[in-house]
Amino acid sequence: xxxxxxxxxxxxxxxxxxxxxxxxxxxxxxxxxxxxxxxxxxxxxxxxxxxxxxxxxxxxxxxxxxxxxxxxxxxxxxxxxxxxxxxxxxxxxxxxxxxxxxxxxxxxxxxxxxxxxxxxxxxxxxxxxxxxxxxxxxxxxxxxxxxxxxxxxxxxxxxxxxxxxxxxxxxxxxxxxxxxxxxxxxxxxxxxxxxxxxxxxxxxxxxxxxxxxxxxxxxxxxxxxxxxxxxxxxxxxxxxxxxxxxxxx
Amino acid sequence: xxxxxxxxxxxxxxxxxxxxxxxxxxxxxxxxxxxxxxxxxxxxxxxxxxxxxxxxxxxxxxxxxxxxxxxxxxxxxxxxxxxxxxxxxxxxxxxxxxxxxxxxxxxxxxxxxxxxxxxxxxxxxxxxxxxxxxxxxxxxxxxxxxxxxxxxxxxxxxxxxxxxxxxxxxxxxxxxxxxxxxxxxxxxxxxxxxxxxxxxxxxxxxxxxxxxxxxxxxxxxxxxxxxxxxxxxxxxxxxxxxxxxxxxxxxxxxxxxxxxxxxxxxxxxxxxxxxxxxxxxxxxxxxxxxxxxxxxxxxxxxxxxxxxxxxxxxxxxxxxxxxxxxxxxxxxxxxxxxxxxxxxxxxxxxxxxxxx
Numbered sequence: 001x002x003x004x005x006x007x008x009x010x011x012x013x014x015x016x017x018x019x020x021x022x023x024x025x026x027x028x029x030x031x032x033x034x035x036x037x038x039x040x041x042x043x044x045x046x047x048x049x050x051x052x053x054x055x056x057x058x059x060x061x062x063x064x065x066x067x068x069x070x071x072x073x074x075x076x077x078x079x080x081x082x083x084x085x086x087x088x089x090x091x092x093x094x095x096x097x098x099x100x101x102x103x104x105x106x107x108x109x110x111x112x113x114x115x116x117x118x119x120x121x122x123x124x125x126x127x128x129x130x131x132x133x134x135x136x137x138x139x140x141x142x143x144x145x146x147x148x149x150x151x152x153x154x155x156x157x158x159x160x161x162x163x164x165x166x167x168x169x170x171x172x173x174x175x176x177x178x179x180x181x182x183x184x185x186x187x188x189x190x191x192x193x194x195x196x197x198x199x200x201x202x203x204x205x206x207x208x209x210x211x212x213x214x215x216x217x218x219x220x221x222x223x224x225x226x227x228x229x230x231x232x233x234x235x236x237x238x239x240x241x242x243x244x245x246x247x248x249x
Numbered sequence: 250x251x252x253x254x255x256x257x258x259x260x261x262x263x264x265x266x267x268x269x270x271x272x273x274x275x276x277x278x279x280x281x282x283x284x285x286x287x288x289x290x291x292x293x294x295x296x297x298x299x300x301x302x303x304x305x306x307x308x309x310x311x312x313x314x315x316x317x318x319x320x321x322x323x324x325x326x327x328x329x330x331x332x333x334x335x336x337x338x339x340x341x342x343x344x345x346x347x348x349x350x351x352x353x354x355x356x357x358x359x360x361x362x363x364x365x366x367x368x369x370x371x372x373x374x375x376x377x378x379x380x381x382x383x384x385x386x387x388x389x390x391x392x393x394x395x396x397x398x399x400x401x402x403x404x405x406x407x408x409x410x411x412x413x414x415x416x417x418x419x420x421x422x423x424x425x426x427x428x429x430x431x432x433x434x435x436x437x438x439x440x441x442x443x444x445x446x447x448x449x450x451x452x453x454x455x456x457x458x459x460x461x462x463x464x465x466x467x468x469x470x471x472x473x474x475x476x477x478x479x480x481x482x483x484x485x486x487x488x489x490x491x492x493x494x495x496x497x498x499x500x501x502x503x504x505x506x507x508x509x510x511x512x513x514x515x516x517x518x519x520x521x522x523x524x525x526x527x528x529x530x531x532x533x534x535x536x537x538x539x540x541x542x543x544x545x546x547x548x549x550x551x552x553x554x555x556x557x558x559x560x561x562x563x564x565x566x567x568x569x570x571x572x573x574x575x576x577x578x579x580x581x582x583x584x585x586x587x588x589x590x591x592x593x594x595x596x597x598x599x600x601x602x603x604x605x
Contacts, residue, residue: 139334139335139338140340142325142338143339144340145298145299145325145326146297146326146328146331147352147401148326148352148401149326150324151324153326157351158340161340162340162341164342
């Protein structure tokens with residue numbers, strides 16, 4: 001079983017000699033795909049952090065009617081097939097989507113890629129952030145208030161640092177998901193070199209015509225994914241050892 | 250009396266109707282004692298602005314913090330409360346000194362550490378200034394929490410079960426330290442506890458809270474000697490006598506304030522509180538010779554007789570107030586009426602000594 005899981009990853013590195021790999025990475029098409037992936041993933045991540053953090057805090061700390069329904073809806077993209085997500089985005093905010101008459105539409109552009117990535121990756125962050133905020137002891141926030149911190153200041157100086165390990169883990173998960181996104185992007189944004197062709201799309205595009213390029217791009221994704229996995233494990237490990245979980249205050 | 254704390258609130262908390270009014274003078278510590286769920290902590294939260302009553306007024310240090318009629322309700326960060334939370338609520342991501350320095354936003358960045366160290370030094374904690382709260386013992390955390398609460402020069406101190414997270418060994422010392430700090434800071438203090446002995450040790454006055462109301466207020470001795478209700482009698486449990494202790498031949502002798510002497514098997518020296526449960530106290534007619542193993546015999550005068558369920562609580566003056574519980578039969582047999590002179594006796598082994 002273990003062999004089966006590791007074999008494809010080994011094959012990627014065996015199939016490319018380091019020299020070939022470097023040469024492929026020099027190809028304009030490959031370079032553009034890498035740059036586009038880095039750019040769109042970072043933009044999506046920025047959107048997810050900016051909108052997801054307050055949303056997660058709100059959902060974790062307020063009790064209101066329909067809260068669990070809202071949480072389920074937020075988590076829905078987790079289990080939605082990416083192709084369905086792509087179709088859904090097209091139908092909603094595509095060139096002839098239901099919001100197109102009021103001017104909200106994206107098509108075959110880099111912005112469309114960012115929208116697709118944000119849509120599929122945000123639940124990974126929001127879920128994790130909600131759990132971390134929920135574990136922050138409320139009396140610690142109260143303590144900050146009696147020590148002269150305003151509500152916003154208590155959030156920045158106490159809630160965020162206490163929840164930090166979970167927020168980092170959530171960010172890494174969303175990053176990994178956004179980086180590997182394929183289905184929703186190709187459906188919603190298409191696959192145009194330099195505009196919407198991210199690394200996973202380029203791998204798909206190249207593997208029949210220029211297999212070494214596809215291998216080189218895959219190798220890059222393997223390295224990045226492994227780095228993300230290791231960083232999550234490191235943060236979780238530090239949390240377990242240091243007890244920075246918040247609930248343990 | 251200008252810097253006193255005046256508090257009154259009426260509100261509904263779940264099934265509980267809270268209706269409390271209190272005044273605390275500068276330097277005075279009022280202990281709110283009662284069972285859990287009686288609304289004690291809610292009173293502290295209302296003073297601090299963490300809980301908003303339907304109706305209420307909080308005035309402290311000549312400032313109105315809350316007046317529901319006048320539409321005043323200051324945010325918690327604008328009321329200067331030194332709040333020590335039940336489990337101390339220290340910030341786990343900060344070191345001890347950073348916890349203490351949390352409120353020092355007005356202090357220049359470079360001076361903060363020094364200021365925090367001064368405060369920690371007062372509690373003998375300067376050596377542990379770089380430790381994280383989770384690596385500290387219960388007693389050490391309590392001191393960091395106190396230092397942190399004092400860092401903002403509070404106008405009122407709010408202490409929620411400050412000793413209950415400590416083990417029995419550290420509790421006596423922590424209690425003594427806390428008394429010294431309260432006297433030194435000189436602001437009104439409100440302390441919440443479910444333990445009457447703790448309330449008696451730390452509070453100048455004790456308010457017994459049950460079902461959201463103060464059912465009786467007075468010194469610990471007054472409450473124990475003349476409980477207004479059966480609930481208070483039950484709750485006070487022990488009677489507290491104060492005095493000075495010294496060691497004598499393997500036992501502790503205590504010269505009681507106002508006269509009399511008693512013996513205990515507990516170890517202590519200096520100013521102490523001796524607590525005895527009323528059901529350990531036997532009443533004999535005055536003039537009877539000592540017999541048996543009972544070491545403590547105090548001449549006393551009966552001041553009150555209260556029936557609680559099947560038993561009778563007899564309030565005594567030794568001259569410090571003491572109480573005994575006897576059966577109705579004994580009451581009739583000994584002819585116990587106010588004014589009657591008797592001997593109150595109890596065993597040295599039943600006498601608990603706590604430092605004060």
